[in-house]
Amino acid sequence: MTPTVVIHTDGSCRPNPGPGGWGAVLTMGDHERELWGGERDTTNNRMELLATIEALNALNRPCQVELHTDSQYVKNGITQWLSLWKARGWRTMTKGAVKNVDLWRRLDDARLRHQVDWRWIKAHAGHASNERADMLAERGRLEVEARAT
Numbered sequence: 001m002t003p004t005v006v007i008h009t010d011g012s013c014r015p016n017p018g019p020g021g022w023g024a025v026l027t028m029g030d031h032e033r034e035l036w037g038g039e040r041d042t043t044n045n046r047m048e049l050l051a052t053i054e055a056l057n058a059l060n061r062p063c064q065v066e067l068h069t070d071s072q073y074v075k076n077g078i079t080q081w082l083s084l085w086k087a088r089g090w091r092t093m094t095k096g097a098v099k100n101v102d103l104w105r106r107l108d109d110a111r112l113r114h115q116v117d118w119r120w121i122k123a124h125a126g127h128a129s130n131e132r133a134d135m136l137a138e139r140g141r142l143e144v145e146a147r148a149t
Contacts, residue, residue, distance in 0.1 A: 002115070003028055004064040007055045010123075010133035011071065012048025012141055020044065022051035023136025025129050026058060033058065034132070038140035040148055047137065048074050049103040056110035065116045066067050069128055070123035074107075082108060086132050 003065045013020035021038035037052055039046070048071035049082055056065065069075055074090065085098045086108075092098060124134070 002064050005059060006066045006068070006069055008068045008073075008121075008127075008129035008133040009048070009051035009054075009055055009071075009129065010069075010137045011044055011049070011051050012061075012134065012137040013042055013044040013047055014141065016138075017041065017043045018140050019148070020047040021137040021140025021142070021144065022047040022054065023133045023140060025057075025132050025136070026055060027125050027129070028063075034097040035134040036140040036143075038137075038144035040144050043100075045071070045073050046100055046103060047140075049100060049107055051133070051137065053103065053106050053110050055057035056114060056116070057136060059114065063114050066119065067116050068119045068121050068127075068130065070121055072120060075118055076109065077104065078111065080131075093114045098136075107116070 008025045011022045018042055020042040021036060023036040026033045047081055052069060052074055090098050090101050098104060121130055
C-alpha cells in the first residue's frame, strides 16, 4: 500500500530579494518531520519552490501526497503553467525565459515520483501546520543571517 503523507510548505525572504528561508512539515499518521534551510541571496518565490522540492525529495519511496502551499506561484506554476512552459522549451507565453527554471525543473523531477494533490491555503490564517512551516522558514532565514555575520 502506498503511504499517504501530508506536507505543508512555506518560504520567506526579508527583504525580497535578500536572505531567505524555507520550511516544511511532513506528517504521516502519528509521525511528523520538520525540514528547513535557507540561502543568503534569494527571493521569496525561490524559497517557496525550494520548500516544496526539499519536502518531496525527503520522501524515500513513492507516496500519495497532499501538499499544502500558501504560494499561488507554486500552485499555479505546477498545476497550470509547467506543461505549457515545457512545451515551449521553457519559455513563457510572451517568449521570455521562465524565471527560476532551475528550481521548476527540480520540482518537476521531484513530483514525478509521487501522486501529488496540490492544495493552496491562505497564508497567516491560523492554520497550525502552515504557521509551523512559516516558523521553520523564518528559522532557516535567521540561521543564514547568523552564519553571514
